[in-house]
Amino acid sequence: MTAATHILEQSIVVFSQNYLPISRVNIKRAIVLLLTGKAEPLAMMNVPVWKVRSPSHVIEVPEHIRLTIKGKERTWRVPPVNRREVLRRDHHTCQYCGSTNHLTLDHVVPLSKGGSHSWDNVVTACERCNQRKGNRTPEQANMPLLSHPRAPIHPTVAFAEQFWREHQIRQE
Template identity: 65%
Template sequence: MRSGGHLIRSSAVTSSITDVLTHAVVVFSKNYLPIARVNVKRAIVLLIAGKAEPLDLTGGMAAATTGMPLSKIYEVRSPSTILQVPEHIRLTVSGTERMWKVPPVNRREVLRRDRHSCQYCGSTKHLTLDHVIPKSKGGAHSWDNVVAACSACNGRKGDRTPQQAGMPLTSKPKAPMHPAIAFAEEFWNDFQV
């Protein structure tokens, strides 16, 4: 595959096709926002159809100094062709993005946000919902006031605030982010490490 007129050399060649197909490729939007991970098979379809192009996040710097790019290239071989699939690709088409809105505050969505664990003790058993500021004290049924709590912690906290009960939250509750924004944040945090 060519990127910006330069042939990208393979830096990661895997022996088995099944090994290669298990790898993930990060897909960037046309505006360079990381939006998802796809498998190598899907990346091949996007590249061959002309809907995506290779993306080199090193800017050629690694290739200029060491002769090898930092981004991995996965080779997929057929009897007549060798395809090189980069670790990062960028969409060349801008599709109509689906509208996304913040989901309603309900048990399923709160448990998903809180990773199915009690926000007071970390337990994953007998989970209920708890209003951080109790409704009797004016607390709303909103994303920043509802958390997952095990039944033991919920009973122990009772009709008090976490400060009154001496039970600090492990994380501050907030509304879920747009999936693409959450993925982008996670990607850039991992990329910088």
Template identity: 45%
Template sequence: MRAPVLVLNLNYVPVNVCTVRRAIVLVTKGKAELLEQHQGELHTVSRVVEAPSVIRLEYMVKRPFLPRKLSKKEVFLRDKFTCQYCGKKVHDLTLDHVIPRRQHGAHTWENVVTACSRCNLRKAGRTPAEAKMRLGTTPRAPDPNPYLILQNRVILDEWEIYIPWSVRK
């Protein structure tokens, strides 16, 4: 069975997605408890095992929350696909350096914002003050996301009660 299994920490926070085989080993060894199961069973030589869908570890796992990498996609997500100068949601979005690179502005979370092509051309290598433009919000690095393990994954129905609404697709 190739279905993924959601692994929860002792406090019910998702920490991983593993294979059914790994989940069965954890449950069998008493290191995890079965919370939800897939439809169907797995047959071993000596017994029948329920196919796990969600398991909870019997101990806490400390996972360092890695900072989000600065990329075009992540900046667009942070800014909710909205131009930070005019406030419009358009399809021709670009990245803009608040303090331009030619003025030694850094390529950091605090200096990069989403801008539509029109506003980016209007700003044209100047600071917002020089271009007489205002930023809608002050750019900052997003908080580390503990749910990145679920990014680009299909969220199974059985998982939804264990996942905050903001990460569901």
């Protein structure tokens, strides 16, 4: 692998105008944003800077850039509670045993016991666990959840949380 190929495989973290990490882009897209003035280099700690050369320019591309333009904020709504979205949220994994086969949806607190069909009450369960739990709560069935259900969050917020978690791990 040549040095040029290695540099072109790098990804750059893009921050909004108010320094919120919003996405990752490839280095080619970052160069375009820098050259058109839509972004500026963001110096954070001791992060690497890649030098990209063309016949007429040498551009230093840092690992982080900040947008200088204000874009329209896309509206994002919490998706409806349905099979596809619950499976996506739970990573196609049974929330009781971790299985990935024969998946169904399960109400943590059954509808007959006053539970609701909402993000914080519906989880992915395999057929076996769903039948074993029956018309009981996880505590009554002695089947603890692997993770507590919650509504999906805005993709930008999820990216920012992941970025800061990774950044904190690197510093330790």
